[in-house]
Amino acid sequence: MSGAVLVIGAQSEIGQALIGRVLAEEPESQVIAVSRSSCPDVLSSHVSDERARLVWLRCDYSDKQMGEVVKDCADLLAEKQRTLSRLVICNGRLHDATISPEKRIEEIDREALHAVFESNAVIPALWLKHLKVLLKTHLKGKIPAVIAVLSARIGSIEDNGKGGWYAYRASKAALNMLLKTSAIEYQRTLPELRFIAFHPGTTDTPLSKPFQRSVPEGKLFTPDFVAASLLARLSEALAPVEEEAGDNRKRPPARFVAWDGSEIPW
Numbered sequence: 001m002s003g004a005v006l007v008i009g010a011q012s013e014i015g016q017a018l019i020g021r022v023l024a025e026e027p028e029s030q031v032i033a034v035s036r037s038s039c040p041d042v043l044s045s046h047v048s049d050e051r052a053r054l055v056w057l058r059c060d061y062s063d064k065q066m067g068e069v070v071k072d073c074a075d076l077l078a079e080k081q082r083t084l085s086r087l088v089i090c091n092g093r094l095h096d097a098t099i100s101p102e103k104r105i106e107e108i109d110r111e112a113l114h115a116v117f118e119s120n121a122v123i124p125a126l127w128l129k130h131l132k133v134l135l136k137t138h139l140k141g142k143i144p145a146v147i148a149v150l151s152a153r154i155g156s157i158e159d160n161g162k163g164g165w166y167a168y169r170a171s172k173a174a175l176n177m178l179l180k181t182s183a184i185e186y187q188r189t190l191p192e193l194r195f196i197a198f199h200p201g202t203t204d205t206p207l208s209k210p211f212q213r214s215v216p217e218g219k220l221f222t223p224d225f226v227a228a229s230l231l232a233r234l235s236e237a238l239a240p241v242e243e244e245a246g247d248n249r250k251r252p253p254a255r256f257v258a259w260d261g262s263e264i265p266w
């Protein structure tokens with residue numbers, strides 16, 4: 001597949017693996033990466049090579065800079081004559097020096113709750129807003145494209161049997177609702193745009209590091225394995241719906257899917 005892929009929150013280990021795979025497997029594809037940080041060494045040769053198959057844009061996720069990034073993307077796609085068909089938003093925060101997932105309701109903290117919602121739900125929602133201008137002018141409602149956000153099974157309200165991890169769980173549920181709501185709105189003007197909330201499974205990245213001891217054997221995935229799964233889900237989303245005789249199936253506005261393609265209840 002050729003065209004362009006936009007990866008937001010590209011410093012994410014899953015995002016980096018995704019970029020690496022696209023560059024390795026799709027010689028004609030262009031990647032645009034957006035991150036607070038500069039390009040990691042492992043990918044920098046692709047930025048400096050003469051075809052510049054990877055363009056790395058810095059962004060502090062303020063509205064101002066998000067708008068500027070969207071404009072830069074539009075200019076780049078026009079200059080390189082590429083069609084943007086896959087967009088992946090990787091941003092997510094579970095813990096850091098001051099935040100850790102709550103085991104009990106007494107541990108809920110106002111600032112931590114706001115911070116986790118900001119990274120997991122607010123920033124992706126703002127991207128869904130800012131990207132509308134680009135998608136409307138670029139896709140013109142005709143070209144199939146897919147937007148995936150990196151969600152987590154823990155954000156499924158129906159699947160919540162264990163409790164705990166209030167901020168992360170609730171912010172991913174909020175992300176899912178924001179995605180599905182925007183998918184319904186986008187469907188009116190860009191019916192060929194598809195939406196996925198993607199659960200990668202527990203993946204060996206800094207985000208899951210402190211919690212890997214309880215992961216059953218064989219269930220801790222490498223970022224590269226997850227990147228391959230995500231690319232497969234994106235391809236499925238872009239494939240035409242199979243028409244079956246007498247079947248009036250309609251594509252749902254958004255799907256919540258796991259790495260293996262299985263459906264997760266919202």
Ligand SMILES: NC(=O)c1ccc[n+]([C@@H]2O[C@H](COP(=O)([O-])OP(=O)(O)OC[C@H]3O[C@@H](n4cnc5c(N)ncnc54)[C@H](OP(=O)(O)O)[C@@H]3O)[C@@H](O)[C@H]2O)c1
Nearest residue numbers: 009010011012013014035036091092150202203205207208
């Ligand atoms: N690893 C897992 O087991 C697992 C399981 C389920 C879901 N997920 C989800 O998968 C996604 C990628 O995670 P990962 O495992 O690759 O983790 P990671 O390497 O820690 O990546 C963290 C990501 O979150 C962004 N981020 C971190 N702090 C932020 C902040 N304060 N403000 C804005 N953005 C911030 C980073 O963006 P920059 O590029 O701007 O730094 C980066 O995209 C996350 O949404 C995570 O919730 C991961």
